[in-house]
Amino acid sequence: MKIAVLGFGNVGQKLANLFHRAGHDIVIGLRSGSSQELPYPSASFKEAVSGADVVAIAIPFTAAIEVLPELADVTTGKIIIDSTNPLNADWSPKLLGQENSAAEEISRLLPDADVVKAFNTIFADVMDKPAIDGQAITAFIAGDNPEAKDKVIALARAIGYAPVDTGSLYTARYLESMAHLNIQIAVGQGGGTNAAFVYLQSKV
Ligand SMILES: NC(=O)c1ccc[n+]([C@@H]2O[C@H](COP(=O)([O-])OP(=O)(O)OC[C@H]3O[C@@H](n4cnc5c(N)ncnc54)[C@H](OP(=O)(O)O)[C@@H]3O)[C@@H](O)[C@H]2O)c1
Numbered sequence: 306m307k308i309a310v311l312g313f314g315n316v317g318q319k320l321a322n323l324f325h326r327a328g329h330d331i332v333i334g335l336r337s338g339s340s341q342e343l344p345y346p347s348a349s350f351k352e353a354v355s356g357a358d359v360v361a362i363a364i365p366f367t368a369a370i371e372v373l374p375e376l377a378d379v380t381t382g383k384i385i386i387d388s389t390n391p392l393n394a395d396w397s398p399k400l401l402g403q404e405n406s407a408a409e410e411i412s413r414l415l416p417d418a419d420v421v422k423a424f425n426t427i428f429a430d431v432m433d434k435p436a437i438d439g440q441a442i443t444a445f446i447a448g449d450n451p452e453a454k455d456k457v458i459a460l461a462r463a464i465g466y467a468p469v470d471t472g473s474l475y476t477a478r479y480l481e482s483m484a485h486l487n488i489q490i491a492v493g494q495g496g497g498t499n500a501a502f503v504y505l506q507s508k509v
Pocket residue numbers: 311312313314315316317336337362363364365366367368372388389390391392424425426427428429430
């Protein structure tokens with residue numbers, strides 16, 4: 306697949322490397338347009354998205370809601386992986402209301418795309434070590450279109466995570482709260498970001 310990764314910060318770099326290692330073609334979308342400094346081809350957000358099958362959003366949620374409306378016409382029928390978390394500048398939760406989430410806001414901005422929430426509960430610091438102490442990190446995945454969600458589940462498995470389907474896109478509300486908890490433990494309680502959620506399900 307051709308995957309456009311929007312943003313090349315902590316998360317964008319890790320996801321691009323993981324997708325590339327799994328055999329996918331990568332293009333990086335940058336607000337500054339193309340850059341010769343990157344290890345992958347790069348382009349403006351719109352050019353990157355136009356040529357891609359799948360788009361991974363790796364920019365702040367507050368930036369996403371500004372730039373995504375311009376991309377609505379080039380995202381028709383595409384899978385949009387939303388890895389954002391609604392945060393304030395100090396990483397505190399940006400509360401969107403009980404019946405809302407960043408993923409649902411993004412879905413409303415891209416009404417003809419299939420938004421799938423994924424990877425938002427995994428710290429960038431551990432994204433490229435999908436296993437910790439031999440346990441695969443859990444990638445919780447939410448989405449309304451079963452086919453799109455299955456593709457992201459397969460992608461998550463291919464890059465080394467243990468995917469868990471959490472249901473429809475509204476369950477991103479819970480996944481974003483999990484990310485807030487993750488930040489609270491890591492930063493508020495001093496636990497650090499070298500940590501991840503592992504969901505254990507007994508077979509008996
Ligand atoms: N860090 C984590 O552990 C983690 C884990 C899971 C999910 N997330 C989520 O993943 C997303 C990216 O986080 P990150 O840690 O990778 O952030 P980051 O390292 O600060 O990188 C942010 C990226 O977004 C771009 N950007 C910033 N403001 C922008 C704007 N107004 N318009 C367009 N592009 C803009 C930056 O571009 P420039 O270089 O041009 O500034 C950069 O490429 C966020 O939504 C975050 O909540 C983060």
